Amino acid sequence: MSEEIKLMKGNEAIAHAAIRCGCDGYFGYPITPQSEVLETLTEVEPWKTTGMNVLQAESEVAAINMVYGGAGTGKKVMTSSSSPGVSLKQEGISYLAGAELPALIVNVMRGGPGLGTIQPSQADYFQTVKGGGHGDYKLIALAPASVQEMADFVGLGFDLAFKYRNPAIILADGVIGQMMEKVVLPPFKPRRTDEEIVKECPWAAVGKPKNRKCNIITSLELDPAVMEKKNLHLQEKYREIEANEVRYEEIQCKDAEYLLVAFGSSARICQKAVEMARAEGIKVGLLRPITLWPFPSKVLNQFANQVKSMLCVELNAGQMVEDVRLAVNGKVKVEHFGRLGGIVYTPDEIIEAMKAKIM
Amino acid sequence: MTEEIIIAGFGGQGVLSMGKILAYSGLMQGKEVSWMPAYGPEQRGGTANVTVILSDERISSPILNSYDTAIILNQQSLDKFEKTVKPGGTLIYDPYGVTKEPTRKDIKIYKINAMDTSIEMNAPKSFNMIILGGLLKIRPIVDLENVILGLKKTLPERHHKLIPMNEAALKKGMEIIG
Structure with missing residues (x-):
């Protein structure tokens, strides 16, 4: 059912x-x-x-x-x-x-x-x-x-x-x-049993059996040589996550000449702005990063070959825009539009900002 | 069909719950819905407002700059939202909380004496259902039976005995709006 x-x-x-x-x-x-x-x-x-x-x-x-x-x-x-x-x-x-x-x-x-x-x-x-x-x-x-x-x-x-x-x-x-x-809502999934946790998390501190060494949960390591290794291991893991877990949504991007980049609630408001701008004949699309880290840099870099300019719309003074600029690496103009301190922009304001800043 | 509605008045007038019942009614009618409140301390005594969108299509922004319909329950809200009604749109207000009547000529304006009527009916708490009834007379976006289903969903079971009173208030609102 x-x-x-x-x-x-x-x-x-x-x-x-x-x-x-x-x-x-x-x-x-x-x-x-x-x-x-x-x-x-x-x-x-x-x-x-x-x-x-x-x-x-x-x-x-x-x-x-x-x-x-x-x-x-x-x-x-x-x-x-x-x-x-x-x-x-x-x-x-x-x-x-x-x-x-x-x-x-x-x-x-x-x-x-x-x-x-x-x-x-x-x-x-x-x-x-x-x-x-x-x-x-x-x-x-x-x-x-x-x-x-x-x-x-x-x-x-x-x-x-x-x-x-x-x-x-x-x-x-x-x-x-x-x-x-x-x-x-997602279907009910039972909580894992103690046995399942031991099997899935061999690193966990669940009481030491005789057949293995102690599992120690700590972030402390006073030997810098070992600590560097640990950091290198973390970095290797992060590169793996960057390779496998980037998620994003493209909205009306196929024929876009201008691109909005926005996440979360801003992406919803931008979606309305895209609908309204397209009704005026402006070919604009929206790229919505779903994972903010790992960031969808590659796809943004590719869109820089297609669109004339990008506007990063976020409820702050300009934060994600830095990552968009790094991704685009100077290929096209990337501007920022935001509201601060709890004020939320309306779709109209986004279209005005788009016309003033990137068109 | 997409109907973009703002409901605005004082905290405690049932603005948010009216919006919630409308949203649930839309859900019962198989529509896409969103309910976005202005949340925070303004709920308690200050002005309160909620944006409700009912649509046959996926809803993009829950936050809007203009509305098909505005339901206005006090002067502050009229001052703020009269100008945001789309040309040709609808404004419904209760004169009880309004000192300067709306003036726009390019929208349809309806008056509903819901506060006075709710006191006459000896059911001041059903004030917001009278308003909702008035809205549905003018903008039949959801069927009455789905509003009743929506009420059942929003009210805890122990309050289901109040549903007939709410239904009467909805019907009264449909009668008195003008």
């Missing part, structure tokens, strides 16, 4: 998808505009059905370190927050990356800097794809543009995290978190 179509907020979809994908534990702390994730989980009470643990920690720092602990035992664990809370988690995220632990982090972005505003923003792009925490590490970053993708990317995020032993992040914003749309 096909699954029922439901209407829900993006944040609610995250919570339901987590329960359904066999998640073992959620650790969070409330913050607008993502509080419905924790609220929905506590309302549904999955500990009574699947056995999934849900815990409101005393702080974001505690929550991310609980994730570190859970992930170290091979469990499927996650946390979610919004921008200021995700800043607090950065030390823990760097440790997760350093100890090569699979985990899922969700950031439903709001305007900053500092405590900022509770309205939508995409100003945590740099934090997400360029580091955020310290050290040479990468997060697999997925940018949902619909409530359906909020649901789908939970399972996908966990799959990628375990495949590469690397933390994954869903980078959404207040629009996608708060809006309601149709969604078909």
Whole structure:
């Protein structure tokens, strides 16, 4: 039987998808505009059905370190927050990356800097794809543009995290978190048994049997020669992810003379701008990066041979535009259009910006 | 068919829940729907608004600069949204919260005394359903039976006894809009 179509907020979809994908534990702390994730989980009470643990920690720092602990035992664990809370988690995220632990982090972005505003923003792009925490590490970053993708990317995020032993992040914003749309939730997948975890995660700290050495979960290595090797291994893994996991969507790009580049909620608004501009006879397309890291650089470089210019539309002062420019490498003009501090542009404003900046 | 609607008024007037019921009704009718609230502290006492889109096609942007229909429940919202109605579009307002009447000549304007009527009906909480009934009379985008199904989906089971009252309010709204 096909699954029922439901209407829900993006944040609610995250919570339901987590329960359904066999998640073992959620650790969070409330913050607008993502509080419905924790609220929905506590309302549904999955500990009574699947056995999934849900815990409101005393702080974001505690929550991310609980994730570190859970992930170290091979469990499927996650946390979610919004921008200021995700800043607090950065030390823990760097440790997760350093100890090569699979985990899922969700950031439903709001305007900053500092405590900022509770309205939508995409100003945590740099934090997400360029580091955020310290050290040479990468997060697999997925940018949902619909409530359906909020649901789908939970399972996908966990799959990628375990495949590469690397933390994954869903980078959404207040629009996608708060809006309601149709969604078909993923089918129920049972939580893995202890035996299955031992088999799938031979590195996990699950109690030492006699037939192997201790599994030690740590990011610390005081011998620089060994630490360099460890870093080289991480870099090799990142190159593999870059080769295999780039995801993007092309919208009306085939005959495009101009290209908009946008992710998440901005891509939705740009889609409307594309429809309106095409009605005026302007041949514009939209390239939507779905993975922000690994970034769809190759396809953008190819489009630079086809289009006259590109406009990167993002709810920040110009962040992803740097990656678009690197990808295009000077072949065509790449400009940026953004609104700041929680203001969201309308489709009209995007068309005006397009005409003023790249046509 | 695509209908792009803004509903705007005071927090506590049932703006967001009216939008939610409309969105659920669209879902019951097999349409694509989106519901995008202005969220945050404005829900509690300040102005509240929600954009609802019902369409036969995939919806692109949940955020818009102009609307087919505006439902306006206070003066601040009228000042903000009267100019955003598309030429030829529809504006529905309750004069209870409005001191300066809408002035545009290129849109269709309807008045609905929902606040007064809800008090007369001794059911002030069904205010937003009177408005929704008025909207559906003017713009029959969803069938009444699907609105009732939508109500069943949005209301918790313990409140299902309130559905007949809401149905009466919807029908009253259809009668009194003018």
